[in-house]
Amino acid sequence: MKIDVPHVAILANLKLDNKDIVKFEKQLSEILNYVEKLKEVNTEKVDATSQVTGLENILRKDETSTSLTQEEALSNTKSQKNGLLKVKAILE
Amino acid sequence: MKYKPVIGLEVHVELKTKSKMFCSCSADYFGQKPNTHTCPVCLGLPGALPVPNQQAIDWCVMIGLALNCKIANFSKFDRKNYFYPDLPKGYQISQYDQPFCQKGSITLSNRKEIGITRVHMEEDTGKLTHSGDSTLIDFNRSSVPLVEIVTDPDFENASEVVEYLKKLQQIVRYLGVSDADMEKGNMRLEPNISLKKENETTLPKFKVEVKNINSFRFVEKAIAYEIKRQEEILNEGKTPAQETRGWNETKNATVSQRSKEDAMDYRYFPEPDIPPIILKDEKILKLQSQMPELPDAKFERLQKEFSLSSYNSELITKDKETADYFEKAVEDGKKVYVPPKDIANFIINQKINPSDIVPAELIKRIVSAKQTISIGDNALDNIIKNVLAGNSKAVEDYKKGKTNAIMFLLGHVMREAKQKLDTKLVKEKLEDKLK
């Protein structure tokens, strides 16, 4: 199974150079070839398991509690302005 | 026209819950200092986990019920994965293939039934503002609950769209779940517009999504512009591009934003951090019973029950506050035989604001106004003539400057008339005659 590494990299928001692309192409196709063995399994009448806990309806009451201060919220960012996080302009 | 518009609508309604959708930060973000209503969850910090707001889900189901949807007994959240600076986790928790509500409908005044494809829950993103060569982000709005309402592509013109939006806004306000104010951004819409040949039965192969419309006025303009733009392209023998366009107020036009052709692969998968939601039939019935009477039902009932004209009923039921006020006044009016029709007319003609005068007081005003009218101008003038004639001393006193004398004369008029009159009106008439 060959993976379109450049396309997947765009979807994954990763920048890869040509060396990486070649390396990953090889490694990822090896892994995919291995996991292909799942094709042997007949899962026609089998439901997928998304939750092993069996829990349902775990919900919160509509009540507020204290938020982080602005200082705490921005404490780890490398770029801010007037209490807002700053990035390079996004062209809409 | 050779072509017929095919329009579908996607509306996002922001719920006015106290807390956000997946955390307990305050959801009341409007006008707050930036990034002061955040926590590890809505800021997407490493290790944070979402826990859904029960109230938001109940309200989403109510919206679905109000739109005649089928409510799912089994529902779940899914992750919609994409990258954007206003999306802190790099995915939005939304609903994909098992939403809370599906297959509803709403009927317009032209008897046309608009299909409601689905009503589901999701979370809002942060807010971006542009400043020079930077973009600034405020996450106060991140994870505020949003209900998305999608219609089938059943609209054929802008006025149908506007009517639908107004009805939806009214329903949501009646339910008390959102202010649904387009200017404030708590009701947002994106029409999908395309054109098909007049007699064609299949849907067109393209559709253009239009964003950034924030008033009813712009809805009409944007749709009109877009229809014309697409028509011109089709007339040239070409197909309009499948894309997202934005309404530009200054240009009075829609402007291309990004190509929908390269449709984003959202890689939806079930949200592993949130167990599924089971809504038993009893629960759905309970939610239904908790809903107030909706506008259409009230509109019909007020006509039947109180013999209101459809015109008056529409005005009275425009908002729930006025409708409730009217019915309270009707109750109060029963004791003094004031008919509902008169109450409705009075409220409408006098432009009564429910918060200015309580229903009981309103009834009193209506009664006194009526009595003045009911005695008839001629009869009243005669009584006044008689009273003035039979009380010359008081008349003289008044003319000499003893203004109090008018109250004496007023009292006699009232006694003669044998009923309570609008004192203001009678006094005016007396003063007039005494000139």
Place this chain on the structure above:
Amino acid sequence: MNLNQLTIKEAREGLRNKQFSSVDLTRDCLTQIKKHNSALNAFISVTEEEALMSAKKADKSIEDGTSLPLLGIPIALKDLFSTKGIKTTAASNVLRDYIPQYDATVVRKLKDAGAVIVGKTNLDAWAHGSSGENSDFGPTKNPWNKNFVPGGSSSGSAVSVASDMCLAATGTDTGGSIRLPSSFNNVVGLKPTYGRVSRYGIIAMASSLDSIGHFTKTVEDCATIFNITKGEDIYDATTLPDATEDFYKNLNKGVKRIRIGIPKEFVVSGLDPEVKLLFEKAVNTFANLGAEITEVSLPYTKYGIAAYYIIQPSEVSSNLARYDGIRYGNGRESFGDEAKRRIMLGTFTLSSGYYDAYYKKAMSVRTLIKNDFDKAFEKVEALISPVCPTYPWKLGEKINDPLKMYLSDALTVTVNIAGIPSLSVPAGFSKDKLPFGIQIMGKQLSEDLLFQIGNSFEKETNYYKQKPLLR
């Protein structure tokens, strides 16, 4: 004997009897760290000042007569656990300077129980790894032989306990990341039932598989820590309702007539001959202690790795999407190769046109694997197997072959897929004095039985008393 060599049980007794103070105990641990960490690289951050302050406070509380289960006991936290005000890196350059503004629920619970935190331990970055070599802060070494891997991804935590740098350490187990390093270091490691311990505040790897556990020197100590960390959490919607349990009640009950199953698929092929021998020895020990040993079959577990290496990267690719360098951390170019590999793989398996064949398929196979375990637990009360088909391998041996590395998880991943608990206990050494461990698996919520079985084995074999020679 230095105080850092004590177990939690012994230390608590010593503190209670005023034989020494928490400051004494903590100092000995910190000294051990100073002596050996540069060689072993078990810690990314050592919080000496904070630890001594906590220890002083603990001593005051002890004096006042306060009784808390971990009062004054030095522990370490895997550097995936958010600690307020203390750097939390996930062993990745992306979070090299990240300081959380909140504590993970488990961290809060351990602090509330009086624990003294000595530092944040090294790991395979983002918990992606089985060897401890994937850290952007350098590999961790196995204290039993520094040329060999300590196992991963909770490498630093396992090593810190094995080398007496602390009395316990936390970890996470998504596909074996507690059990593998504990078996490679001669310590006890618990992977609890999924949902038993809150994940809130712990940097997520694969949301439906991550289990929050810990390392200790003995099984009884393990129960002590589990008693504190387990429980429903309002911040984690996937936590199971709590129940009051007394884990000490049955601890010494032994294994007479306990039905223990051996999954034949786990022992039939691919085992290193020495591993096979030591495992058979362990089985005999159980038999001699009175357990009823039977063979069971878990036929779908042979698809475990394939299902795991679809489900896990898919969830990883989504969980790592938040690292865009805007609100915290560095940009995505700072991700290491293994992280990039898993993000790419997971993005692919979730993508349009491939979702059904990969992710959905794997989630269906997951049901079949879970059913295998459920069926087996109708016949037996617990299952045992080796943790790894091999002994620890040499540093660098598998680093260039990702698939080969993944296959070392063959015996551990199906436990995560099924969501059941598993306790790894020391079970011997190879000719070259490299540790070997077995895992005791039970059905959901059966941790007390695992402690019972594990304790019985431990008391009979006493492997835990052996310590690595640190130079």
